[in-house]
Amino acid sequence: MSSLRALQEELKNLLFIHEPPRRASRWWPEGIPERLSVYENDVHLNWTDALDHDFLLTKKQFGAEDWTSLQRRYFEKYPPRHWELNTAVAPFPKFLSAQKVKPYVKELADYEWNDLQVFIDRAFVRPEAGVTNPTARLSVYRHQIFDWVQAGAAPAFPPAQKPEVLVFYRDAKNVCHIQEADPLMLLMMEHFRKNGASLADLEPLRRRLLPDNRVPLAAVVENLKKSGLLLL
Numbered sequence: 001m002s003s004l005r006a007l008q009e010e011l012k013n014l015l016f017i018h019e020p021p022r023r024a025s026r027w028w029p030e031g032i033p034e035r036l037s038v039y040e041n042d043v044h045l046n047w048t049d050a051l052d053h054d055f056l057l058t059k060k061q062f063g064a065e066d067w068t069s070l071q072r073r074y075f076e077k078y079p080p081r082h083w084e085l086n087t088a089v090a091p092f093p094k095f096l097s098a099q100k101v102k103p104y105v106k107e108l109a110d111y112e113w114n115d116l117q118v119f120i121d122r123a124f125v126r127p128e129a130g131v132t133n134p135t136a137r138l139s140v141y142r143h144q145i146f147d148w149v150q151a152g153a154a155p156a157f158p159p160a161q162k163p164e165v166l167v168f169y170r171d172a173k174n175v176c177h178i179q180e181a182d183p184l185m186l187l188m189m190e191h192f193r194k195n196g197a198s199l200a201d202l203e204p205l206r207r208r209l210l211p212d213n214r215v216p217l218a219a220v221v222e223n224l225k226k227s228g229l230l231l232l
Contacts (some may be wrong), residue, residue: 047075050085054116055092058109061102070099086120104143104159111145114168116178125172130232132192136169136229138181146180154185171228179227184213184220192230 014178048071059067074095080088093109114137123134148159155229165181167189181189187209191202199217206213224230 046085046226047080047088051089051092054086054089055112055114056151058105058112060153061105061108061155068225070096086116098107102150102158104145104161105141107141107145108149108153110139111141111149114139114166115176115178118168120168121170125170125174125228125231127172127231130192130195131197131231132189133169133171133229133231136167137191138165138167138186138189140165146178167229169229172230172231175228177227177229183210184215185224185229188224188230189219192232 035232046218051071051074062070074092078091078095082088090113093106093113096108096109099106118135118137121135125133125135142161143159144162144164145159146164146166148157151157164180165186166179167185168178170176184206187206188202191197191205199221202217221230221232225232
């Protein structure tokens, strides 16, 4: 068993992305078998293809050479630890946040990852569950990422620098949604995350936290129920 584990570790060292590629092995002192290059290419293509497709608009912000270099640096720092390809690219927004790229590009990567996350989230969305949709995710951005994405995220026309809060979620029909969130919506989402929360309990909370808000709560709740964000 120890020999098998040692071989697995050696194959990982040979097949995973490294710069420069490793071309020597104590397991094959006479030379690494040519057939391993087939597996190496397959591993690399699967990972890079996953990154390309999961962050399609983020990739669009880079030239071909810069993106390829970024991919290699990413997979060197975050070698996949699971066979599922989406898991392999999960740390990419964190990695990109530490790179010297424009702030709105970092936010775009976060946007694309949240969009994917609600799609692959295994939470069961049950109508009339009495709580906020369990797939709902919030992100705060310094730029108008939503409108920019809707327009195609052209690199030549960067988004306006104006804060926005977006909520990402999947409804009971497995349709994904993204919409802008205002303070009252955020308050409602947080309030109804607990089982047994009621609209009557929300009114005094709204008066304390949003004293200038006069929007009828019942109407807002109905709209959020219709959208699938509140499962009441």
